[in-house]
Amino acid sequence: MRNTRIFPAIVLAVLLSLGCAGMSPTTKRTVAGGAIGAGAGAGVAALAGGNAWVGAGVGAAAGALTGYLTK
Secondary structure (H helix, E strand, O other), X not given: OHHHHHHHHHXXXXXXXXXXXXXXXXXXXXHHHHHHHHHHHHHHHHHHOOOHHHHXXXXXXXXXXXXXXXX
């Protein structure tokens, strides 16, 4: 059962990463920071017993801002 969920996720990640080819470096950092921040925020919030959606939102905002401001 687990393998049937992992394969589509991998295919989706590969297809989404192909869309980043024409982005500027700043845009790439902003998108990557937002995605990493959303995942980390959701994970931390879920582990801490909070709302994972709120954690994802806060993490995405913080990650995107950090990615945008990083040179």
